[in-house]
Amino acid sequence: MQRVKGVLLYSGGLDSILAAKLLIDQGIDLTGLYCILPFYPPDLNPEDLESSKLAKQIGLKLEYYRCDKEYIEMVKNPPHGYGKHINPCIDCKLFFIKKAAELMLKINADFVASGEVVGQRPMSQLKHTLNHIEKVSGLKGRLLRPLSAKILEPTIPEIEGKIDRSRLLDISGRGRKRQMELAKQYGILNYSHPAGGCLFTDRFFSVRLRDFFTHQDAFTATDIYLLTIGRHFRINGSLKLIISRDERESIELEKLSGFADYFIRPEFKGPSAFITGVLKEEDLDLINSIISRYGKVTETENSLTLISKDKSSREITAEPAADDTIIDSMRL
Numbered sequence: 302m303q304r305v306k307g308v309l310l311y312s313g314g315l316d317s318i319l320a321a322k323l324l325i326d327q328g329i330d331l332t333g334l335y336c337i338l339p340f341y342p343p344d345l346n347p348e349d350l351e352s353s354k355l356a357k358q359i360g361l362k363l364e365y366y367r368c369d370k371e372y373i374e375m376v377k378n379p380p381h382g383y384g385k386h387i388n389p390c391i392d393c394k395l396f397f398i399k400k401a402a403e404l405m406l407k408i409n410a411d412f413v414a415s416g417e418v419v420g421q422r423p424m425s426q427l428k429h430t431l432n433h434i435e436k437v438s439g440l441k442g443r444l445l446r447p448l449s450a451k452i453l454e455p456t457i458p459e460i461e462g463k464i465d466r467s468r469l470l471d472i473s474g475r476g477r478k479r480q481m482e483l484a485k486q487y488g489i490l491n492y493s494h495p496a497g498g499c500l501f502t503d504r505f506f507s508v509r510l511r512d513f514f515t516h517q518d519a520f521t522a523t524d525i526y527l528l529t530i531g532r533h534f535r536i537n538g539s540l541k542l543i544i545s546r547d548e549r550e551s552i553e554l555e556k557l558s559g560f561a562d563y564f565i566r567p568e569f570k571g572p573s574a575f576i577t578g579v580l581k582e583e584d585l586d587l588i589n590s591i592i593s594r595y596g597k598v599t600e601t602e603n604s605l606t607l608i609s610k611d612k613s614s615r616e617i618t619a620e621p622a623a624d625d626t627i628i629d630s631m632r633l
């Protein structure tokens with residue numbers, strides 16, 4: 302007999318792991334869809350993520366979706382608005398559920414499941430919001446929340462007897478006690494924190510992203526990753542500077558230097574600089590002084606190499622910062 306197939310929206314958090322366990326233990330042929338947020342390096346191997354290792358541990362096979370331009374366009378203009386910072390939680394969930402629905406159709410599965418719990422989060426998991434997400438995603442009757450299933454209307458695969466509803470749960474609210482007990486029972490350790498790793502909920506990252514959306518129309522997922530690296534300075538409306546904070550970031554910026562309009566390498570111990578926009582001759586002194594402020598300029602080691610997008614380069618002499626207050630006012 303052919304096994305019932307399902308798709309699970311998998312995040313690596315405890316709730317999605319428990320939802321997976323409840324379904325896999327019923328013998329369902331489950332595929333997890335893991336959506337990789339744009340905060341990870343472009344050369345990331347998703348198999349190396351802790352969440353991938355956890356999925357393997359519970360016998361959940363994964364498909365990956367890497368958040369790209371389409372996702373970032375949604376973050377820029379979320380129809381349901383933002384949460385406390387620049388987190389578009391309702392539209393983000395809708396987006397991922399739609400991706401899971403596409404996978405469901407592709408692999409001929411019966412339903413999409415998620416680890417959502419009724420009433421757990423203020424905005425995205427209230428009962429009426431869960432119903433709204435189900436309606437808008439086009440999954441009416443096929444969106445299953447195994448952890449709260451018994452307090453929600455039965456889904457089509459439950460009614461058809463493809464899923465045993467009696468083996469699903471009735472968890473609701475913000476408490477985590479039952480989930481923790483289940484984790485212990487299943488021997489699940491090392492799961493990630495709910496919303497952990499989502500920088501859209503971070504106050505400082507939100508400032509950078511709002512600045513980015515204000516000044517740049519065209520973008521890629523790599524631009525969003527760049528917002529996670531280094532110190533950022535808005536020099537003027539058409540010029541932005543990123544400088545590394547340590548060796549790891551210098552290496553990372555160097556790897557991505559092909560995306561920069563200009564790149565500066567110090568010939569002394571100091572930060573690399575990644576520049577986007579229109580660099581005018583009169584901006585150079587300021588940029589030079591910012592880099593010099595964070596570097597160890599000496600009498601003999603004091604030059605910078607400025608490389609343009611066309612790979613032409615020239616040497617400039619490092620000059621320490623004249624006025625720190627101007628520099629600080631440009632910091633994002």
Ligand code: SF4
Pocket residue numbers: 388389390391393394425496499500501502
């Ligand atoms: S916390 Fe981040 S990843 Fe989670 S739903 Fe909100 S925006 Fe999406």
